[in-house]
Each structure stands twice: as structure tokens, then as C-alpha cells.
Amino acid sequence: MLETSARLLKLLSLLQTPREWSGTELAGRLEVSTRTVRNDVDRLRNLGYPVHATRGAVGGYRLGAGANLPPLLLDDEEAVAVAVGLRTAAAGSIAGVEDTSLRALAKVEQVLPVRLRRRVNALQTYTVAVPARRRGPEVDPQVLTTLAAACRDHERVRFDYRAHDGTATRREAEPYRLVNWGRKWYLVAYDVQRGDWRTFRVDRIEPRTPGGPRFAPRPLPAEDLAAYVSRGVSTATWHYRARIVVHAPAEVIAQRLPATAGSVEVIDEHTCAVTTGADTAETMAMWIGLLDADFTVHDAPELSAALRRLADRYQRAAG
């Protein structure tokens, strides 16, 4: 049987997972009586952790936000993500938080197990900060976290959903999972009005408050949700695709282009082909500038036109 302090940390860890726990479940996991679980919940509350409880047949416990930040219990994957995000911020990719990011990074790395530090180093070496257009972020992080919270809490969401042609429909759905695939976020949800499962592009969702009532979760439509999502959208990720010839070695270009942003094929030792895409030809034209290499375009008139427009702007700007 765990001693009290160890058990409190384990309880805190369980409560930081994105789900609710009944007292009976917690008692089983911690191998104590349900009374002891209630004693422990009281102890956490006395320490400043606002453990929320819901009474009733579907009730349970979960951790909420309070006056102070509790100690964060991260699993290996989450800790790696935190460290990578902080390294990126500290290295100047995100303006305005370099100092505090470095302080937080120093704190994290001080206690990061060696095996995780190696993974952070490996990820840092092979990831790239993707340039983002301010006015058209792929996904508003606020929308992401709002949907993530609704998934966790089993609460329906109401939102405006924009179709390809710009028209918006009011939707109400039971959200289950957020899936990242092909640099886009998708929401797998049960559409209440249509009585069936739907996959929604998160960048087209505009949540409406208040949300809906709680719901009892249904079995998911597939075991592997990433595969489920990819089957539905595999050829539609980018509005615009093109293949260009870049006059630089493939391994040089591969380092500048993340695997998810396109593919690089060797043509010869000085030349490679890049197949990539973007939402528009304009966006793609700007992206290519960051490759910092001469290139040629074949069979892509829209891209050629976009490049001419950008070239013209630069030429006129130069005087």
C-alpha cells in the first residue's frame, strides 16, 4: 500500500488526465477504500488544488483551475513537447517570451531524464519552425483548446461551420477526438442533427457559446482514428499542389522542407524535384522563397502567374 504522499501524487497524476474519475475507480487504482479517496481529495483541496466533483449517477472527480498553478505531472511525450516548444520560443522563433521560456526550459531540462533529453535533441534537429501568416492561421489555438476541453468533458459543442464556398451552417455535435493529419486538425464528432458521424476541419469551425449539455459517450466509429480521418481526406489536404525543379542538392532541400510539407526527389547531384502544396498558389510562391535556391516551374500555370506577380512587386519595389 502506498504511503500517503506517494498516493497523493498518483491521485494528482490521475486527475490531470483528460477524463473524469469516479471515487470507486480511483479507489481501485490506488488500492484504498473510497473513504480514503475522499480523505485524499480533501487533502488536495487543502493544498490548493481545486478538485471538482459532480454528484449523481454519472458523477465523478476531476481537477479544475484554481487560484494557483498545481505541480504539473506530464508523461514522457508531453514533457518532450513542452521542452521542444520552450526551446523554439527561447531560440527566438516566438518573439516576446524568450527570457521566461529559457527560465522554464532550464527548469525542465534540469530534471528531464536522459532518455527524454535525447529525444528532445533529436526532435529539435529534425523539426523546423513553420512560418505562419498572421491573418490566416491554420487553426486558432483558442478553438483547439476549447474543442479539446469539450472532448474531455463530454459536452456538446455548437458552432458555425464554413463549407468550401464560404457558406456557413449552424451545427451541433458531440465531440470525441481531435486528430492532426497532413498539418491540419480534424474533429471527429457525432452530428446530432444528422444522426451520424462526421469529420470537421477545425480551421473552419467557429465555436458558439454556450455549449450544449453533457452526453453519454458512444463507441467510436473506428479503432484507429488517424486512419479513419485520412481515408476521408487523403487527397484533399491542399487546395493547390505543384511540382518544381530546385537547383540544389536534395539533401540540402530536404533539411529545409519538413516531411509533412512535401516530398523531395533526387534528380542528380545538383538538382532535385519538390512536390508540395499550399492553400493558394500565392502562399506556395512565398513558401518557395524560403528554400533559398534557384528553381524552375513546369506545368503549373497558376504558380507561374503567382511568381510573376510577386516578382513584379519586388521589381517595382526595387525602383
Next chain:
Amino acid sequence: MLETSARLLKLLSLLQTPREWSGTELAGRLEVSTRTVRNDVDRLRNLGYPVHATRGAVGGYRLGAGANLPPLLLDDEEAVAVAVGLRTAAAGSIAGVEDTSLRALAKVEQVLPVRLRRRVNALQTYTVAVPARRRGPEVDPQVLTTLAAACRDHERVRFDYRAHDGTATRREAEPYRLVNWGRKWYLVAYDVQRGDWRTFRVDRIEPRTPGGPRFAPRPLPAEDLAAYVSRGVSTATWHYRARIVVHAPAEVIAQRLPATAGSVEVIDEHTCAVTTGADTAETMAMWIGLLDADFTVHDAPELSAALRRLADRYQRAAG
């Protein structure tokens, strides 16, 4: 007197600060006897947290990396930096860690006090992910964290330092603080060989292992180290500066250009002037493309030349 569990969390929090603590100091902070502090250190060790101890007159305790990750105790500023870094990673600015970043972000935001969540939202609104060239990152995060650890542990560092003209000299210094100013990192250190304070550009430092011996800290050369650093480097941050006229409203351009990357002045309701800089005219030319607006260049022949070269590349690429 605190109960045992609360005291253990407080002890863990103290040990995550970047310094060593003697048993006597910890006993004072926790209001218990030094024997109880040793009892508590044992309890933390039993829970898997590797508390390192140094015996001897300058000995003390601090937390190291072990097999498991301890609960992270972050202050308000650090928590905000973590959330901002994770939001950026989850939103797709950093490829490869979107899923786990969102999971970690959901966990953090679930417990983030409301006042901190507002600060994260505010920071997210006004920060921009800065595009980074893969082959020449301003600062290797590994170098940053190595130097941060040496500052914390009061250990001398040995490094090769590259001057403007590319020559490198071997240096040995006592590192005190890392300061972020003008999107560059500086190390404020005491140069042992020259017997005086020096400010080093971190992107020019190549640390050499092993490091040096420990040292007794000296009083810092100034109270406000940011001001101290800026006085020494205020006109030398960018190799190249220029002022351009952008044919878009100032408030639109200000949103796309972070305050640290330059300044925006209103000319009229449709036009503004941007003063910015970069390491080279080439880099600046590519940066300007991301403003996504027509512009004109006056009195900047190098920038005009760089824009012509890039325009020519695009024109030739378009066919």
C-alpha cells in the same frame, strides 16, 4: 507547521529553483528541524526524485534528472511561456509534435488560473512565429541550456569565441546571466584571462567540454543587466538596416511585424513606413515578402539589388 505532504511539495518547489540549498536553509524555509529535512529528502528519493547532495562546507542539496520526471512546479511567468510554446507547436508552427503538444496544452490549460490564461491569450494575439533558416539558427538551444546550467551551478565555461572576421579565440569565463535583447542572446560573464567583465554574443560561442572549476560569485557589474547589455550593443544588432514604404495601413503591418523586429510609422491611412533590419540584405528581402503588401524602397541600394536578384529568380522560375 505544514503537514508532511504539503511540505514535500514545497521542498520540491524550492529544489526546482536554479540554486543549491543547505539543509539549514531548507529547515528555516520549511520551519522544521534539519533532521526532518533529511527525512523529507529521503522521502523524495523514495518517490523517485533524485535529490543530489554535496558534502563539505559549501555543500547543499539540489534536484537532478532521474529515471522519472518529477511534477513540474512552475511560477506564473514560466507557465505562461510553456502554454505559449505549446500553443505554437499545437497550431502547426513546429512540425512533428502537434498531437502531443495539444495533449500537453490541454493538461496545462485545464489547471491554468484564469489570470494566467488571459495573459496567454494576450501574448498569443500579439506574438508572431518568426521564420527561421534551418542552417543558421541564431542560437543553438543546446548552447543556451548548457550556459544556463553553468550560470546556475557557478561553474566556469571554456569556449571558442568567433569575432566579426571569423577568427576564433579560446576563452575561459565565469558565466553570470543570459540576457535576451534585440532577438539576440548575450552572456554576461567575467573573463578570467582579461580580469574584467565581458558581454558575449551567444550565437558566436562554441562551448568546450569539460567546463572549468566552480567559483565564488562576484557582485554583478550592474543592477539592470538588460540596460547594461543594450548600452554595449544598441547600434550593432543588425548588420543591415533599411527603411521602406509599405502600401498598406500601419495597423495591418504592425500586426505582421513584431515590435522587436522593427518599427512601423504611419504616413497616411493607406501607407506606412517600416524600419527593420536583418543580417544581410538578402535575408531582409525575403522577410519583406511575408508582409504580403506592395512596398517601395528609397535610399537602400543593397536592398534594391537583393530584391532585383530575388525577383529575377522568381521571373526565371516562372518560365
Next chain:
DNA sequence: ACGCATTAGGAACGTACCGTTCCTAATGGC
């Protein structure tokens, strides 16, 4: 080599807390 200030850890003591069992009361969804 010595002094000093630190960590390390055992023994003994009185006190307080702990987990469990048993019970009543309240809540909320179906």
C-alpha cells in the same frame, strides 16, 4: 594537518495522524 560547516543517519520518545468500517444524507440522470 586542522578547523569549520556541511551531509548522513541511528535511537528513543510522545504525539498525532492514518485507513478502514459502518452509517446517514444529498444529488442527478434515466
Next chain:
DNA sequence: GCCATTAGGAACGGTACGTTCCTAATGCGT
């Protein structure tokens, strides 16, 4: 209305806790 959940008090035997006191080991500065 039923069922499954939270809430929390009382009583009990047992265990852990913090402190005091002490010896032993370590490491830096002189």
C-alpha cells in the same frame, strides 16, 4: 422512483511523524 454517485461524521487499532541527541564522514579554506 431507482440507482449510482458524492459528502462526511464516529470509532478503532495501528503506524508514522517530528524532534532531540548523538556519532561519523566529507570537503573547502587556511
